Amino acid sequence: MKRYIIAVLLMLIVSACGKMPINGDLDGRWQIMKIEYVSGEEETPERAYYSVALHTINLMQVGVTSQTGNMEYTGDSLFVEMPVSKIEDLLPFGMNDTKQRFGVKELTSKHLVLQSDYARLEFRKF
Numbered sequence: 001m002k003r004y005i006i007a008v009l010l011m012l013i014v015s016a017c018g019k020m021p022i023n024g025d026l027d028g029r030w031q032i033m034k035i036e037y038v039s040g041e042e043e044t045p046e047r048a049y050y051s052v053a054l055h056t057i058n059l060m061q062v063g064v065t066s067q068t069g070n071m072e073y074t075g076d077s078l079f080v081e082m083p084v085s086k087i088e089d090l091l092p093f094g095m096n097d098t099k100q101r102f103g104v105k106e107l108t109s110k111h112l113v114l115q116s117d118y119a120r121l122e123f124r125k126f
Helices: 002-016 087-093
Strands: 028-037 048-053 056-061 065-073 077-081 099-107 111-115 119-125
Touching: 048 087, 056 087, 065 087
Parallel strands: none
Antiparallel strands: 028 048, 028 119, 048 056, 056 065, 065 077, 077 099, 099 111, 111 119
16 A cells, blocks of 8 residues: 555656646747738748747747747737847747737647737747
8 A cells, every 4th residue: 555655646746847838739839831911911931930838939940040038828819028139030930029919819739820910920830
């Protein structure tokens, strides 16, 4: 009986150490498939990604740039703050400010659509 209790306690301790996703389907790496600006222009960035984990967001374009910031997901909104980034470095990611609010228009395990007052972004889970 003591072995059983020890085994159960050990399993609980080990499983409590891992960081669990807190943002549901939003957590993970998302590839930007299309950016549609409010001006009507469209862009298809090459190898550009948003990576979301816990309260951190990483914007990266392979071989070009990587930006890290803070985020808060409330279910219908995604608030992103990029405190050390420059606006010109964020433009390729559909952001026109270091603080951006996105409306979460669609979120499934494979598809994401974000809308700001600047652009509409479509993603696929990578």
